[in-house]
Amino acid sequence: MSFISQVLNKHLEKVETWNPQYANSNEIISYIDLSSVDKDKKAIDVTQVQRVLAIEAPSRARQIVKGTDILVSTVRPNLNGVAYVPDELENATASTGYCVLRASQSTLDPQYLFYWVQTKSFVNDMVSKATGASYPAVSDKIIKESKIPLPQLAEQQKIAAILDAADSLRQKDQQLVERYTALSQSLFLEMFGDPVTNPMEWNKKLFLDVFETKTGKLDSNAASANGSYPFFTCAKEALSIDTYSYDEEVLLLAGNNAAGIFDVKYYNGKFDAYQRTYILSIKDNQLTYPFMQISLEKKLKDLQRLSIGSSTQYLTMKILGRLEFITPPIALQNQFAERIQLIEAQKQQAQLSLEKSEALFNSLLQRAFTGELTAKMAA
Numbered sequence: 001m002s003f004i005s006q007v008l009n010k011h012l013e014k015v016e017t018w019n020p021q022y023a024n025s026n027e028i029i030s031y032i033d034l035s036s037v038d039k040d041k042k043a044i045d046v047t048q049v050q051r052v053l054a055i056e057a058p059s060r061a062r063q064i065v066k067g068t069d070i071l072v073s074t075v076r077p078n079l080n081g082v083a084y085v086p087d088e089l090e091n092a093t094a095s096t097g098y099c100v101l102r103a104s105q106s107t108l109d110p111q112y113l114f115y116w117v118q119t120k121s122f123v124n125d126m127v128s129k130a131t132g133a134s135y136p137a138v139s140d141k142i143i144k145e146s147k148i149p150l151p152q153l154a155e156q157q158k159i160a161a162i163l164d165a166a167d168s169l170r171q172k173d174q175q176l177v178e179r180y181t182a183l184s185q186s187l188f189l190e191m192f193g194d195p196v197t198n199p200m201e202w203n204k205k206l207f208l209d210v211f212e213t214k215t216g217k218l219d220s221n222a223a224s225a226n227g228s229y230p231f232f233t234c235a236k237e238a239l240s241i242d243t244y245s246y247d248e249e250v251l252l253l254a255g256n257n258a259a260g261i262f263d264v265k266y267y268n269g270k271f272d273a274y275q276r277t278y279i280l281s282i283k284d285n286q287l288t289y290p291f292m293q294i295s296l297e298k299k300l301k302d303l304q305r306l307s308i309g310s311s312t313q314y315l316t317m318k319i320l321g322r323l324e325f326i327t328p329p330i331a332l333q334n335q336f337a338e339r340i341q342l343i344e345a346q347k348q349q350a351q352l353s354l355e356k357s358e359a360l361f362n363s364l365l366q367r368a369f370t371g372e373l374t375a376k377m378a379a
Contacts, residue, residue: 003149003371008101011108012144015100016064020093023054030092031061034073037083040236041174042118044071044083049092063094068110070101072117075137077126084114099140109153111160116148119365134312149369159368166361173354180347184340188294191336195298195326202326210287210325211280213317215255216273217245233274236263244270246279251293253278256314262303264296278320286330290337295325 020029031050038045052061065071067090073081075097085092094100101117103110116122125146130136150156193199216232220239223231227240234254249268254261255276266289273279282292306322307313367373 003151003369005147006150008146008148009144011104011148011150013102013104015069015102017062018064018093020054020057020061025053025055027054028052029054029057029061030089031057032065032071032089032092032094032098033058033060034075034081034095034097037071037073037081039079039081041171042080042082042084042114044085044089046086046088049089057093058095060095060097061093062096063098063100065092065094065100066090066102068103068105070103070110070114070117071098072101072143073097074099074139074143075135077123077130077136077138080118080123082114082117084110099143101143107153108148108150109156109160111164112156113148115160115163115365116369119369121369122146151371151374155374158374162373163361163364163368166357166364170354170357170361173350173357176350177347177354180343180350184294184343184347185297187336187339187343188291188298191332192291192326192328195295198326200326200328202328204324205284205327207320207323207325210282210284210292211251212283213281213320214279216275216277216279218272218274220274222272230267230271231273232265232267232271232277234263234276236261238265238271241272243272245272246270248281249289251280251282251289251296253280253296253315253320256309256312257304257307262300262307262313262315264293264300266290266293276314278315284327287325287327288330288333288337290340291328291333292325294340299323 020027023029028051031052032044033050036044036048036050065085067085067087069085071081071083071085071094073079075081101113103113126138126143127136129142130138151159192202198204218231218241220233222241223233223239224242225240227242229241229244230238231241232238232252234256247270250266252265252267252273254263255278280296282289302323303315303319304313306319307315308319364373
């Protein structure tokens with residue numbers, strides 16, 4: 001059984017727009033901008049939703065959203081910045097950088113629509129229609145005129161329920177991974193204090209005194225589908241490659257946030273790297289990799305603020321050279337490394353479970369819109 005595709009716009013309701021500049025001078029609004037959506041979790045991070053005076057809102061603050069609306073970022077469609085608007089953000093104002101999709105619920109289930117805009121079919125369609133080399137984007141019109149496989153409403157709700165269950169499983173696994181990450185961060189603060197305020201008055205060293213730094217030399221097109229070695233780019237997940245240029249213990253720092261984030265990874269072994277990835281080797285034998293990895297992770301917000309560029313932010317050696325790190329005694333760092341090793345072992349198990357639940361969800365997602373899932377249930 002296959003579903004008949006229909007033009008999405010025929011199953012959407014109109015979204016109200018307004019100009020906050022004409023609001024009451026004391027009115028405060030919730031503003032959802034492009035940084036408010038977590039592209040990995042496909043959710044609005046409510047901590048990133050701004051509370052601003054309406055008359056001071058950015059010029060892109062124009063769209064009034066309702067609970068169950070779907071936000072689809074029109075810029076960089078390959079990153080699939082989509083989110084479901086929760087009831088708590090009813091009547092918030094969204095940036096015009098989003099296409100707001102409001103399902104006509106007599107024919108289109110909002111949750112079904114939410115999962116559809118996460119599929120490879122939808123993403124690939126948007127990528128193929130995007131314009132602009134350095135800042136690819138699609139219009140609201142392109143998104144709304146795309147086609148969606150559309151069975152009867154009851155069938156849509158069954159599909160959404162299956163995907164809800166799979167999504168809930170992967171979210172629980174993701175939360176467990178995050179708890180282990182938070183535990184590592186808490187342990188760091190417990191043993192060394194806040195590195196910014198430095199209450200324990202540790203000595204400090206500059207970035208260039210801590211790290212020997214080089215960058216990868218390859219273009220991202222060098223990746224291969226089933227390579228034998230990891231290929232580190234500025235994306236969150238490593239790609240693969242058939243050959244390697246490096247065989248060493250390092251920290252890898254994304255040199256830009258084209259994937260929506262700056263990121264730090266630890267690796268020890270054979271690998272290769274993209275030309276905008278910083279490869280950091282510790283040259284001070286009084287510092288350890290577990291300690292310096294978390295020290296760098298604690299600098300990521302600063303790096304976001306100091307980075308240069310508009311649509312994509314970049315890190316330069318001049319920026320990195322300003323970073324300063326506390327240098328507690330090596331014995332204490334070694335104790336930290338031992339405890340981190342235990343946490344990381346548990347985190348790795350949680351990560352493997354997450355990978356399985358992610359694989360299950362993605363498999364169901366790609367099969368859901370062909371009729372295959374519900375056909376098997378009916379058989």
